[in-house]
Amino acid sequence: xxxxxxxxxxxxxxxxxxxxxxxxxxxxxxxxxxxxxxxxxxxxxxxxxxxxxxxxxxxxxxxxxxxxxxxxxxxxxxxxxxxxxxxxxxxxxxxxxxxxxxxxxxxxxxxxxxxxxxxxxxxxxxxxxxxxxxxxxxxxxxxxxxxxxxxxxxxxxxxxxxxxxxxxxxxxxxxxxxxxxxxxxxxxxxxxxxxxxxxxxxxxxxxxxxxxxxxxxxxxxxxxxxxxxxxxxxxxxxxxxxxxxxxxxxxxxxxxxxxxxxxxxxxxxxxxxxxxxxxxxxxxxxxxxxxxxxxxxxxxxxxxxxxxxxxxxxxxxxxxxxxxxxxxxxxxxxxxxxxxxxx
Amino acid sequence: xxxxxxxxxxxxxxxxxxxxxxxxxxxxxxxxxxxxxxxxxxxxxxxxxxxxxxxxxxxxxxxxxxxxxxxxxxxxxxxxxxxxxxxxxxxxxxxxxxxxxxxxxxxxxxxxxxxxxxxxxxxxxxxxxxxxxxxxxxxxxxxxxxxxxxxxxxxxxxxxxxxxxxxxxxxxxxxxxxxxxxxxxxxxxxxxxxxxxxxxxxxxxxxxxxxxxxxxxxxxxxxxxxxxxxxxxxxxxxxxxxxxxxxxxxxxxxxxxxxxxxxxxxxxxxxxxxxxxxxxxxxxxxxx
Numbered sequence: 060x061x062x063x064x065x066x067x068x069x070x071x072x073x074x075x076x077x078x079x080x081x082x083x084x085x086x087x088x089x090x091x092x093x094x095x096x097x098x099x100x101x102x103x104x105x106x107x108x109x110x111x112x113x114x115x116x117x118x119x120x121x122x123x124x125x126x127x128x129x130x131x132x133x134x135x136x137x138x139x140x141x142x143x144x145x146x147x148x149x150x151x152x153x154x155x156x157x158x159x160x161x162x163x164x165x166x167x168x169x170x171x172x173x174x175x176x177x178x179x180x181x182x183x184x185x186x187x188x189x190x191x192x193x194x195x196x197x198x199x200x201x202x203x204x205x206x207x208x209x210x211x212x213x214x215x216x217x218x219x220x221x222x223x224x225x226x227x228x229x230x231x232x233x234x235x236x237x238x239x240x241x242x243x244x245x246x247x248x249x250x251x252x253x254x255x256x257x258x259x260x261x262x263x264x265x266x267x268x269x270x271x272x273x274x275x276x277x278x279x280x281x282x283x284x285x286x287x288x289x290x291x292x293x294x295x296x297x298x299x300x301x302x303x304x305x306x307x308x309x310x311x312x313x314x315x316x317x318x319x320x321x322x323x324x325x326x327x328x329x330x331x332x333x334x335x336x337x338x339x340x341x342x343x344x345x346x347x348x349x350x351x352x353x354x355x356x357x358x359x360x361x362x363x364x365x366x367x368x369x370x371x372x373x374x375x376x377x378x379x380x381x382x383x384x385x386x387x388x389x390x391x392x393x394x395x396x397x398x399x400x401x402x
Numbered sequence: 403x404x405x406x407x408x409x410x411x412x413x414x415x416x417x418x419x420x421x422x423x424x425x426x427x428x429x430x431x432x433x434x435x436x437x438x439x440x441x442x443x444x445x446x447x448x449x450x451x452x453x454x455x456x457x458x459x460x461x462x463x464x465x466x467x468x469x470x471x472x473x474x475x476x477x478x479x480x481x482x483x484x485x486x487x488x489x490x491x492x493x494x495x496x497x498x499x500x501x502x503x504x505x506x507x508x509x510x511x512x513x514x515x516x517x518x519x520x521x522x523x524x525x526x527x528x529x530x531x532x533x534x535x536x537x538x539x540x541x542x543x544x545x546x547x548x549x550x551x552x553x554x555x556x557x558x559x560x561x562x563x564x565x566x567x568x569x570x571x572x573x574x575x576x577x578x579x580x581x582x583x584x585x586x587x588x589x590x591x592x593x594x595x596x597x598x599x600x601x602x603x604x605x606x607x608x609x610x611x612x613x614x615x616x617x618x619x620x621x622x623x624x625x626x627x628x629x630x631x632x633x634x635x636x637x638x639x640x641x642x643x644x645x646x647x648x649x650x651x652x653x654x655x656x657x658x659x660x661x662x663x664x665x666x667x668x669x670x671x672x673x674x675x676x677x678x679x680x681x682x683x684x685x686x687x688x689x690x
Contacts, residue, residue, distance in 0.1 A: 124497050126438070171674055174681040175633070177493045178436030182629045183677070186670055189626065193667040204663075309622065314505060321498055350509035357505035364498045365487055 063392045067248075067385040075383035086233055090226040102229045102297060104335050109236035109290045110312060111319040111331030113283045116243050119326035120255045121279040122262070124177075126313055127184025130168075130191045131161045131284040133307035135291025137195055140301055143213040144201065150209070150217055151231055154292045161288030165281045173276070185309070192307035206302030214299060225297075232293045239286050243328060246282075247386045251275060259326070287312075318360045324370030328384045333372040403537035405659065410540060412655030416648030417548030418613065421606035422628030423635075423643045424555055425599035431638055432575050432595040433489060435496050439504040441625030443600060446507055447473050447607025448522075448616050449515055455522060462522040462612050463546075470604040477600030478593040485596065486589050504621065511618035519615035528612070547609050551647070554602055555640045561598075562640075571595060630673040636683025645684055649676075 086105075089098050110128070117123040135157040142148040142156065168187055175183040196204040218224035246252050254275050257265035266272050291312075295301050305311070315338065323334020341359075345352040367374055376382065426440045437443075450472060454465040484503070488495035530542035562568040573581040574591050582588055610616055610624070627650060635646030650669050657668020676683065 118494065122493075124494060126501065171677050174677055177434075178430075178438075178497050179629070179633065181438070181497055182436065182626065183633075185622075186626055186630065186673060190667065190670045190674070193663070193670070197663055197667075310505075314501070317498065317501060325494070350512045353509040354506050354513075357502040357509070361484075361499050361502035361506070364495050364502070365484075368495060 063390055065388050065390055067388055069382055069385065069389070071381045072383055072385040083233075083237065087230060089229065095222065095225065098225060098229050099297075100339070102225075102232050104339055105229075105232045105236045106290055106294055107316065107319055107335045107338065108332055109232075109239045110287060110316045111323070111334055112236075112239050112243055112328070113286045113290075114313075114316050115320045115325060115328075115331050116246070117279055117283045119320070119330070120247070120252075120259060121276050122259050123276060123280060124181045125184040125280075125283075126181045126309070126317070127186070127188035128283065128287050128316065129307050129309050129312035130184070130188035131165065131287035132291035132294065132312040133188070133195065133303070134161050134164065134191055135288030135293075136295035136301050136306040137198075137201060138288065139292040139295050140201055140207065140209060143209055144207070147213065150213060150292075150296055151227070154231065154235070154289050154296075157292040158285040158289040162281045162285040165284035166277075168284075169277050169280045173273070173280075188307060188309065188313075192303050195307065196303040202302070204303060206300060206305070208300045209295075217296070228293060228296045232290075232297075235286075235289050235293060239290075240328065242282070242286075244384055244386070247328065247384075251278070252386070255279070315356075318356055320370075321360050322363050322370055324372030324374075324376070326369070327372055327376065328386070329376070330370055330372045334370065337371065403535065405656070407538045408655045408659045409652055410538060411544065412652035413648050414540070414544035414548045414651070415655065416631075416644070416651030417544075417551035418606065418609055418647070419627045419631045419650050420551045420644040420647030421547075421554060421602065421609065422624050423631035423647055424551075424558060424640060425602040425606070426625075426628045427632045427638075427640060427643050428558065428602070429595055429599045430632075432571050433592050435485060435489065436500070437485075437599075438497065438500040438625065439507055439621070440500075440599075440603070440628060441623065442504045442507040442511075442621030443473075443477075443603050444607045444610060444624045445616060445618065445621045446511065447600070447604045448611035449511055449520075449607075449618075450604070451608045451611050452515075452520060452522060462524050462608055463527070466605055466608045469608060470601040473600040473604040473607075474597040477596040477598075477603075480600075481593040481596035482589065486592055489592070508618050508621060515618060517617060517619075519617045520611070521615045522608075522611040524612040543612065547613070550605060550609070551644060554605060555644055558598070558602070559640055567594065627669070630669065633683055634673055634676045636686035639683075639685045642683060642685030649684075 086101065089101060093101065110132070114125070114128060117125055138157040138160050139150055139153045142153040143150055172180055172183040172187060195201070201207050214224065218227050246255070254265065254270045257268060257270050258272055258275060262272055291306070295306065319334035319338045320331050321334070322337055323332065324330030341356065342352070345355060348355075363370060369377070422441075422444060426437065429435050429437060447469060451462050451465050451469045454460065454468050455462050458465070458468075460468075484499065485496060488499045524543065527546070528543050531539050532542075533539045562572060570581070570586050570591055571594075573584065574586060574588055578588055630650050631643050631646035633646070634649050635642030635644065649672060653672035654665050654669040658665035660668075
């Protein structure tokens with residue numbers, strides 16, 4: 060009929076899918092070929108890829124700039140410890156429970172913080188995280204302000220040896236992070252993704268086009284809370300000990316996450332992955348410098364925001380016109396005969 | 403009487419929170435910028451006062467008169483060189499740039515002054531107090547702090563509504579494009595607004611340093627107190643901000659009476675309660 064077709068897939072996205080498949084298979088098999096220390100770093104990287112992807116979903120797609128996501132990371136950790144210590148529940152089974160519980164709690168919280176707009180919303184989420192942290196410090200059965208360790212019997216239920224436990228937690232982290240990325244990928248391709256893009260570009264225009272702006276934002280906030288809580292539960296499993304200050308650390312679970320997303324490239328699925336790699340390279344080379352390292356990190360984020368607001372990946376993608384995750388549609392003239400995406 | 407005393411102390415500490423909040427409220431009102439680094443700038447001001455006292459031997463409260471112009475000049479530069487580049491329709495750049503600045507400031511202070519807690523000595527004024535009734539004692543320093551808050555807010559209010567600078571600031575706040583057509587230089591006005599904000603920050607920092615111990619990482623909590631005072635009082639109303647600070651101070655002071663662990667929590671809960679029942683704040687701006 061005509062000699063053009065609307066496609067999402069591109070040659071490089073097909074190659075990327077293949078490479079991603081190999082990488083994921085390699086990561087899943089890490090216990091068989093990586094050293095224990097490398098696996099620990101890889102697990103930490105996966106946590107940050109997951110958290111940054113969630114923050115990117117909130118800020119990059121929904122325009123919801125939260126600086127309080129550590130509320131849900133800490134909540135997940137505390138839920139895992141509460142179920143383990145009080146009920147003796149198997150930790151890995153509690154990970155999805157933590158997600159559901161955080162989603163349920165995030166709903167009423169969203170009703171409060173959504174009354175604040177823009178930057179005030181940001182600080183409002185921070186207050187919520189403070190409330191969670193201070194409340195956790197009041198729970199004496201979970202160690203109050205000084206924290207608590209996971210009982211040995213519970214720890215043993217994950218795996219009999221230390222190596223075994225680390226592998227199990229690592230693979231669970233890989234599964235949750237992949238689930239988060241896949242979830243975001245499908246949201247971005249769905250009607251919701253279109254609605255979110257419309258909201259990001261102009262809230263008023265989206266509203267007048269019939270997009271349920273408030274509903275879409277609430278969905279994002281609740282989903283991001285659930286994801287952060289599951290990752291938080293896994294973080295606590297890797298550490299086997301929680302304190303309110305570390306579980307609800309604004310630096311570890313919000314500041315670094317924001318820097319990763321900004322440096323990598325906000326508003327693109329690939330951004331947080333690129334950002335995490337850059338963050339760990341910076342950390343491995345500069346971490347010995349202590350506060351100087353943090354100053355450098357802050358400065359890099361400020362400079363990125365001022366001069367390359369789309370981040371490193373944004374620069375690359377625009378320079379070379381590549382799209383690794385097939386999300387945006389493009390018109391391919393003369394492509395219909397190749398039988399790609401014709402309807 | 404114990405409770406009445408707690409309320410009185412809470413009211414007076416509310417003056418300090420209003421000082422934290424006034425600078426934040428001012429720049430939000432003029433350029434819709436929420437400065438995440440505001441708390442860290444307050445702590446920076448406390449260290450600036452510490453340096454001035456160390457060099458000159460002045461009383462910290464007198465040192466404010468040197469610290470305020472220094473901080474104001476810093477604020478003007480910060481706005482012209484950094485924040486003016488981030489202003490636009492997108493809220494992300496100013497937010498993230500000020501967030502990055504916050505981390506940078508905290509760690510510069512950590513390198514320069516170590517993590518040890520500091521406190522400044524304001525002399526006899528710190529221990530002087532009036533006993534109004536048995537169990538109800540008002541310290542001279544908290545009273546002075548509250549009076550300073552009243553004076554600062556009164557002066558800002560006068561500046562905004564009675565001077566030509568205030569008219570210019572209100573004009574850019576209402577519609578920056580029309581204000582530019584009328585010949586106002588936005589970039590300069592924003593610089594002036596940030597300078598004023600940081601002059602107030604210098605006052606707040608000096609009182610912070612005299613009242614209690616402070617450390618380089620004390621900023622975010624000060625930002626949150628100031629922010630809560632702004633929201634409780636109602637956006638755009640400086641006297642409302644004072645009321646907001648007082649409510650926050652009283653809530654914290656009563657919370658501490660129940661259990662020391664409840665001090666901060668009670669303040670946050672008061673804030674969330676206001677957000678739930680009266681999200682526009684207690685005294686929102688009556689007219690534009």
